[in-house]
Amino acid sequence: MSTEPSPSSPSPSPSLTERRKAATQLDIAHAAAELFATRGPDATTAEEIAQRAGIALRTFYRYFRSKQDAVGPLLTDGADRWRGLLENTVPGTPLGPALRAAAEQALAVPDAQAAEALLRTRGLLRAAGNDPALRAVWYRVNQESEERLVPVIASLMGTRVGPAEGDADGPADEGAGRLEVRLVAAAATDAVRIAMETWADTEAGAEGPGSPSDLAARCLERLLGGLDRV
Template identity: 65%
Template structure:
């Protein structure tokens, strides 16, 4: 019997990497809070650093601009989704994607609910701030690129690379469009009209005719 391809072993992050990620998230939350109160135009990098309790040089060690600072908040959902897919076994790719989307955009605890609140506020602000909108698009582009090898493994060695790339683009856009649509409403983070429900709907619409997902 042919054995399924094994998943690459993931190296756990080092203490330095965990501290770096924690500092970045603290800065991101500070930026989001100040954006919500004063708007991006009324917020400076100095104010974000002060609110986060770090030196301004520390801020610029991690981020190029005040808008860049919210990247870790905007990318959180994509990281959860990718981790779920990395842990999945090859099989029915369409079903695997749907299940992972539903879990990644679920709201299991207060911390996740808070992150969705930040995301909604940031996406609304991005509608009026081109630099913030560029950060959101860059987060999605990065997510798509990092998703490619994950989907290639799940699709198997005989998969057409073009079909894998299309699937990665469609899946990433499904989540992006769902979050943008949800952010423009007052729907809750779970249940009808939630990001998870909208993302599964978008995923089915965008990938319904793909041969790769029909296997």
């Protein structure tokens, strides 16, 4: 494993237009989640979601292709927070504890608004059990989260992510490093996904024993405990 971190450049701050677009998308996502959780996806129309969000139907379709797609920003929000916390991890922190601490913090509920958002996610995951299109959005969000996590994990591990293993253009150790980083990113993403799905099947609260934060930390500890030595 190389000790040289992969080079990275700071991401440009989003423009005012981009921030407004993201805020509108999240408002639509919350509206969709509320309706899906109370009525179910089958009984909810895109027009009703648009009305709940206070926008025109044509605006809804400017952002989303289908009513199920509309919940993507809400599901992505937690993954983005987790990745952001990992990016700000103190250099030298062992990877296992870094992943667990970031997951616990990302899934914490410091206020009523955060708790409400988490409970909406539970309603979505329950609704997804009977709606293949909604379930596909959940899996897509997790896949995208895993891919975005790869460079963050590489930086934390001090590994330069080179070409795919077996490529003739890169040294064998870079290929091996890329394999290890991708395995960690996949395992960590799935650990949090399983924690969320497990919680959604229970009546546990948004905090305390059995909460998403508690379950995610336990899943990561069991799965990635050996990374404390990395």
